[in-house]
Amino acid sequence: MQLQAVDTVENIAAEDFKKNYYGPMKPLVIKNLSKDWPAYKKWTWDYFIDIVGEQEVGVYNNIKSDAYTPINTADAYMKFGDYLKKVKAGPLDLRIFLFNIFQHAPAITKDFEWPEHLMKGFVKKYPMLFVGGQGSVTHIHFDIDMSHILHTQFIGRKKVLLFPFTEQYKLYRKPWEVLSLANFANYSEAFDYENFPAVKLAKGYEVILEHGDTLFMPAGYWHHMEYLEGGFAMSLRALQSSIGGKMTGLWKLFGMRSIDTLMKKTTPKWWYNRKKRQLLAHAKREMKAAGMEA
Numbered sequence: 001m002q003l004q005a006v007d008t009v010e011n012i013a014a015e016d017f018k019k020n021y022y023g024p025m026k027p028l029v030i031k032n033l034s035k036d037w038p039a040y041k042k043w044t045w046d047y048f049i050d051i052v053g054e055q056e057v058g059v060y061n062n063i064k065s066d067a068y069t070p071i072n073t074a075d076a077y078m079k080f081g082d083y084l085k086k087v088k089a090g091p092l093d094l095r096i097f098l099f100n101i102f103q104h105a106p107a108i109t110k111d112f113e114w115p116e117h118l119m120k121g122f123v124k125k126y127p128m129l130f131v132g133g134q135g136s137v138t139h140i141h142f143d144i145d146m147s148h149i150l151h152t153q154f155i156g157r158k159k160v161l162l163f164p165f166t167e168q169y170k171l172y173r174k175p176w177e178v179l180s181l182a183n184f185a186n187y188s189e190a191f192d193y194e195n196f197p198a199v200k201l202a203k204g205y206e207v208i209l210e211h212g213d214t215l216f217m218p219a220g221y222w223h224h225m226e227y228l229e230g231g232f233a234m235s236l237r238a239l240q241s242s243i244g245g246k247m248t249g250l251w252k253l254f255g256m257r258s259i260d261t262l263m264k265k266t267t268p269k270w271w272y273n274r275k276k277r278q279l280l281a282h283a284k285r286e287m288k289a290a291g292m293e294a
Contacts, residue, residue, distance in 0.1 A: 001187070001199055006162070006207040006215070014117045017216075022119055022148070025218035027162050027205055033214040034152045039111035039234075040212055043154050045084050048232075051105045053081025059094040062137045062185065084131070087230040092133025095227070099129045112152075114236065118216075119148060121239040128235045132158070132227035140171065140184045140224035144257060146249035147237040149217040153209040156231020161187065163204035165220030169282035170202040175275045176260040178252070184224045198283035201290050209233070219245060 007021075008029040021028045034040050061075045075094075086092050102109050114122050132138070134156075142165060143149065161184065163171060172181040182196040193200060208228070209215060217223060219240050239246055263271040287293070 001161075001191070002201070002203045003161075003206045004204075006205045008207075017118050021216060022218070025164065025221075027207075027218060027221065028216045029207055029209070030214045030216070031212065033115060033150075034112065034212050037112045039108070039154065042111055043108075043232075045088050045155070048101070049081040049084050051108070052101055053079060053084070055080045055101075055104050057083060057096055057099055059083055059096055062093045062135075087131065087133045090133075090230075091135045092230065093136050095130070095132035095136040095138065097128075097130045097138065099131070100126060101129045102127055112234070115150060118150075119238050119241075121148075121241060123147070123237050123239065126237065128237075129232060130235065131232040132225075132230065134227055134230045136227045137185045138223075138225040140180050140182075140222055141178045142168075142220050142222045143237075144178050144249075144252045145237070145239075146219045146245060146252060147239055148219050149221075150214055150236045150238075151209075151217060151233055152214040152236075153211060153231060153233045155211055156227065156229035158209045158231055158233070159188075159226045159228055160207050160209060160215065161204060161222075161224040162206070162217065163202055163222040164218075165222065167202045167204065167222065169279070169286050170198045171222060172196055172198065172279050172283055175278045176256055176263075177275075180222075181276065181279055185226070187224070196283075197292070198286050201286060201292065219249075 057080045
């Protein structure tokens with residue numbers, strides 16, 4: 001992997017953001033975007049336990065999905081408050097994602113602001129909370145709806161690996177999916193380059209998010225996250241401004257996913273092997289183009 005640091009600013013003017021990051025589709029960390037929000041100090045483990053602790057949620061472990069593992073299917077269910085108490089207690093390889101806490105506690109939407117001076121098209125029905133225990137992992141993927149994301153970290157530190165969508169073949173993207181065949185867990189210590197050599201060519205970014213940091217992830221960016229400490233974050237998503245971008249997201253969400261789901265149910269082994277052959281061929285072409293032996 002050829003990684004560089006994500007640009008980081010304390011604050012940024014809307015014009016500079018649009019010119020240097022939104023338009024060029026380049027990630028950015030804004031340190032102070034959330035610091036005037038009530039949520040910056042108000043949102044704590046105990047606060048969430050008090051207001052939505054009785055809500056049942058699905059939790060997910062660190063096992064990477066494969067051809068026979070359903071995607072987005074929870075590994076267990078428990079009360080949100082009980083889960084948060086476990087996160088507070090120490091290392092826990094369980095996480096929650098795409099939890100719309102605001103449906104259960106709508107008043108807390110007043111605790112943050114939509115940064116519409118930076119971009120338009122926010123999907124305001126679906127601000128989402130992501131929670132993870134220390135040691136939990138969000139495996140590398142891109143968001144299927146191809147939206148832009150503003151991801152604000154609250155409590156705890158999290159390491160984030162990012163790649164532009166165009167690096168998909170070097171990352172061994174599984175055709176018809178948003179996932180990679182490769183496992184990037186603990187990538188900085190031991191990545192399997194022997195079986196996934198094209199990843200050496202992938203150009204991306206790496207950053208550690210801390211309390212209050214807001215990460216701009218442009219549409220289609222691959223991201224892998226490792227919770228260095230127990231923590232939670234909120235994602236605000238905005239549709240792409242172009243018709244083409246919106247249509248691409250709709251196709252992936254309703255067309256691509258439906259076809260993949262159907263094939264996994266009917267001929268999972270054949271479908272998996274077919275996709276594996278395709279992704280290996282794509283990776284081989286990338287290596288050949290770079291003058292790298294397959």
